Amino acid sequence: MAEHTQLIDAINIRTAVRAYDPDPIDDDTARQLDMTIDAVNTLAGIRIQLVRDQPAVFAGANASGHLKNAANYLAIVGPKQDDEARERAGFYAERVVLAATLRGLGTCWVGGSWDAAEAARHCRVPHGDELYLGVVIGHPENHLSRMAAPYEQLVEIQRTHRDGKTYEQFTRDMDDAARQAAPAWFRAGVEAAMKAPSALNRQPVLFSYNADDDTAAARLDPQVETGCGPNDLGIAKLHFQIGAGSGTWAWGDGGLFIHR
Structure with a gap:
């Protein structure tokens, strides 16, 4: 999978991941993601933020089995009552999702399957902005074997999931x-x-x-x-x-x- 570095490759293998390994996102990977986030925030005029190691945000979803070992997320923050900003947020946050996919990380967009109030405590939400949505991010369950899987196998998983x-x-x-x-x-x-x-x-x-x-x-x-x-x-x-x-x-x- 490491040989496939184009965004279309990420589209072809990305799926919503709800079960994660407990391994943390390491500092180097976080820095790489933050570089992408900084670039898209400048273009989008919004505030996507990577927040790590906050399992309390997903306590209910993890306990119910809807998610497993979810602890990290992209907080997507932008102006209140602004549909165009929400559209830009979807466009550019998905760009970060695809970059994460190419790095072997799993993601899942969430709106109701998290504690939004708790999530807002761990990110910057300036006056006049709101927390739109989040994206769970982390190492997919059994991620080492997934990383070793052929690209064609991951494409087939995406096609049939x-x-x-x-x-x-x-x-x-x-x-x-x-x-x-x-x-x-x-x-x-x-x-x-x-x-x-x-x-x-x-x-x-x-x-x-x-x-x-x-x-x-x-x-x-x-x-x-x-x-x-x-x-x-x-x-x-x-x-x-x-x-x-x-x-x-x-x-x-x-x-x-x-x-x-």
Whole structure:
């Protein structure tokens, strides 16, 4: 797995990890993650923070068996009542998640499976900001054998670990002829977005391609309620951008992607 260092490789092997080994995240790994976090915080205008060794934050989830040995997390902090900031938070925090995946760490986005008040005690939440969500992070259970597993095996685990929506469902706004006419980069982007995490695994983002100006668009599906729509939109946009190979998104529900 160490030979695969591209973000698309991380997308292809990332799964939600709920069981962890108790081994701590070492200082060198933490420094590497903090370097990534500092860079994306500058771009995003939010405050992602790595918090280590706080098992009390997950005491209930660990006791119930929903999580196992969860103790570390990414705290995702940003302006209150700001959907665009929440979207940016999803986009850029998932970028940190993928960097962690390439380092052999496991992650799992959490909203309700933690003590948010306890989590807020161990990170910086300035006046006017709030703690949006968190990402559990740590060494997956039996991580040494996982690190030794072939990349192809990890890809297969990702492919089969959950039921997800089809390409046609993700592109519901398009008819069959439009799908056939769409360029390869669009399909690659959607297929990468199909592997993105989302609240309650509801995958609430729809993609479409406009041949007239060679752009893609992403919008929240009004038929799906997650409570984390802007965050899920940002995560899905990042996956799409990586899958498409190059290009940039406009923020917002219905924002356009320009491929370059």
